[in-house]
Amino acid sequence: MAGRPRQDNGQVQGAAASLLNGLAVLEAFSVQKPVLGVTEIAQRVGLHKSTVSRILGGLTEAGYVQRDEETGRYRLGLGLIALSGPLLADLDVRRAAVPYLEQLTESTRETSAISVWNGHEAIVVEQVASPYQVKHTAAIGTRYNKFESSSVRVFLAELAPGLATELIESGRILRTAGDGLPVDHTAHLQDVARRAYAVNDGSTTGEEFGVSAPVRDYRGRVVGCITASAPRSRVHEHAAGDALVQAVQHAALEVSIRLGWSAAGRDTGRNQA
Known part of the structure; x- marks a missing residue:
């Protein structure tokens, strides 16, 4: 029998039981049986038809299932793609970025990295270190929540202004005078959103220069951030700041294209988080 078995209300009650029963209804659909009627679903999950009908009504409103008006049967809705999208993007963006990080470090000879956003921090998930003895690096898993960080500002720039302000005022994003x-x-x-990059020119530490640019997925939403970091003295000595910005933006664009982003939809999803 396909689908998660219904929950024993003696063990799980109330909202938890309703949630698990809703998941059971969703899991009743399969590649072999992508379209189901209420009776079929009820038989698969062991719930009364009236209960299944009520659950389907809520799932339809949320976009997780679609009802065919002619047959009255159901199929999974596109809302599930949006629900799973952030997880898929986080898993895919690191793999997609690795060859471009390697190219970025090879061309600039500076450390490159990709970060993802957890709602209030930028987290490094991959890095290619500079071949120089003097360099800036960060261990995989390093978290940044300072406004001065170029990666943090790239992610904040994609949020609704009110949410970014709330994160700063609550202290979850740290900002110094x-x-x-x-x-x-x-x-x-x-x-930052307009330029599609942010620069940290000694704002976090006096000797760090960092450039970050957003990586977008097929929906146009920012799912990652490419950063190049270097000693500030080396960047200014060789007047390499502009070249580093261009190299980072190019790498971010290449990763975005690999994830299915099209320049034609560059404004899709901006400031909707």
């Missing part, structure tokens, strides 16, 4: 960045963070983040 002397970070060398504009006081008006909303206007600054709008500028």
Whole structure:
């Protein structure tokens, strides 16, 4: 029998039972049986037809199933793609980025990395270290929550302004008065979104120069961030800042294209998080 068995209300009750029964209904669908009627689903999950009908009504409103008006039968809805999208993107973006990080480090000879966003921190998930003896590196798993960080600002720039402000005012995103960045963070983040990159020129530490650019998936949503980090003295000595920005943006674009993003849809998903 396909689908998760219904829950024994003696063990699981209330909202938890309803949630698990809803999952059982979703799991009743399969590649072999992509379209099902209420009676079929009820038989598969061991629930009364009226209960299944009520669950399907809620799942339809949420977009997780679709009802054929002519037959009255159901199939899984596109809402499930959006639900699983963030997980799939986080898994895919690291694998997609690795060859481009290697190319970025080879061309710039500086450390490159890709980070993902957990809602209030940028987390490094892959890195290719600079071949120089003097370099900036961060261990995989390193978390950043300082506004001065270029990667953090790239992610914040994709949030609704109110949410970014809330994260800053709540202290989940740390900001210092002397970070060398504009006081008006909303206007600054709008500028970051418009330029599609952020620069950390000594704002976190006096000797660090970092450039970050967003990586987008097929929906146009930011699912990662490519960063190149270097000693600030080396960047300024060789006037390499602009070249580093261009190299990072190019790498981020290549990874985005590999994930299915099209430049034609560059505004899709922006500031909707």
